[in-house]
Amino acid sequence: MSLVKEEELKNILPINGPSVEEVKKYIDKYHEEKIVIKCGGSVLIDPNLFNLFISDIVIIKKLGIIPIIVHGGGKRINEKLKQLNIESAFIKGLRVTNKNIIKVVEDVLVDFNKEIVNALKKNACDAKSITTRENNIIFVKAERKELEFVGIPDEIKITALDEMIKNKIVPIIAPVGLMNNQAYNINADVCSGSLAKDLKSRRLLLMTDVEGVLDKNKNLITEINSSVAEKMLNEGDISGGMIPKVNTCLDAVNNGVTGVVIVDGRKPHSILFELFSDEGAGTLIRKWNELKI
Numbered sequence: 001m002s003l004v005k006e007e008e009l010k011n012i013l014p015i016n017g018p019s020v021e022e023v024k025k026y027i028d029k030y031h032e033e034k035i036v037i038k039c040g041g042s043v044l045i046d047p048n049l050f051n052l053f054i055s056d057i058v059i060i061k062k063l064g065i066i067p068i069i070v071h072g073g074g075k076r077i078n079e080k081l082k083q084l085n086i087e088s089a090f091i092k093g094l095r096v097t098n099k100n101i102i103k104v105v106e107d108v109l110v111d112f113n114k115e116i117v118n119a120l121k122k123n124a125c126d127a128k129s130i131t132t133r134e135n136n137i138i139f140v141k142a143e144r145k146e147l148e149f150v151g152i153p154d155e156i157k158i159t160a161l162d163e164m165i166k167n168k169i170v171p172i173i174a175p176v177g178l179m180n181n182q183a184y185n186i187n188a189d190v191c192s193g194s195l196a197k198d199l200k201s202r203r204l205l206l207m208t209d210v211e212g213v214l215d216k217n218k219n220l221i222t223e224i225n226s227s228v229a230e231k232m233l234n235e236g237d238i239s240g241g242m243i244p245k246v247n248t249c250l251d252a253v254n255n256g257v258t259g260v261v262i263v264d265g266r267k268p269h270s271i272l273f274e275l276f277s278d279e280g281a282g283t284l285i286r287k288w289n290e291l292k293i
Helices: 006-012 020-026 047-062 074-083 099-122 158-166 188-199 226-234 242-253 270-276
Strands: 034-039 066-071 127-130 138-142 151-156 170-173 176-179 182-185 203-208 223-225 259-264 282-286
Touching (some): 034 047, 047 066, 047 099, 047 270, 066 158, 099 170, 099 176, 188 242, 242 282, 259 270
Parallel strands (some): 034 066, 066 170
Antiparallel strands (some): 138 151, 176 182
16 A cells, blocks of 8 residues: 555646556555666756756655665766867777876766755755765776776675665765775766665666667667677677666676666656656666566
């Protein structure tokens, strides 16, 4: 039985979101469940989508879900690097991050993080910054030598996160970590996947600026199992920035996360539609032997 009454739902839900009837079908499924949500900087750079994202987080918290947010910042980083006349390269979707670039990455992500925290607080939703300069919980090991200051989460201080969650605070996590007091850039998809695994979250949502995983004819695949996704990776059907996303999805579903979705963050209220509607808002990836989640 849902703890949120129908009249309350009518007041909470947006007019252009999923219907009250749809939400009622799914609300108990996610009550007091942890949902890790990664929102790409390419989505959040749009003021309208930024405001809709903030609105969705406020709503799902009111509906009894525990959101943990990881944000990107790639487009803002690119713009700042361009202003400073610093060139940047990518290897298999990951940014090569030298000493000059890591300082820019850290500065941009810390500023962006505070924007998200402040926007949530203005909407009466308590939130807290987690960055390499404030409340850091992520310690890394180096990814690959040629990527320089790029890391993979090696240790996450989950107890600190649990304390925030216990106090009804939404953690807002920048994808950076420390090794020997040096900041390292972390791919935001990889960062959110590590958090989802360690938190044993019910769902991981990767919000991006594309529809989801596309087939060879560029049509959206709404649901895919891990074995087919691995085959698509091996055959080169998945490329560029989608590679770390799908690898993160596979790692998460193989390590206890019930379902991972690559969400089209350009769709208004995409978080609500993904969690509380039959149609969803992207590509659901599940383990090969799981029929229903």
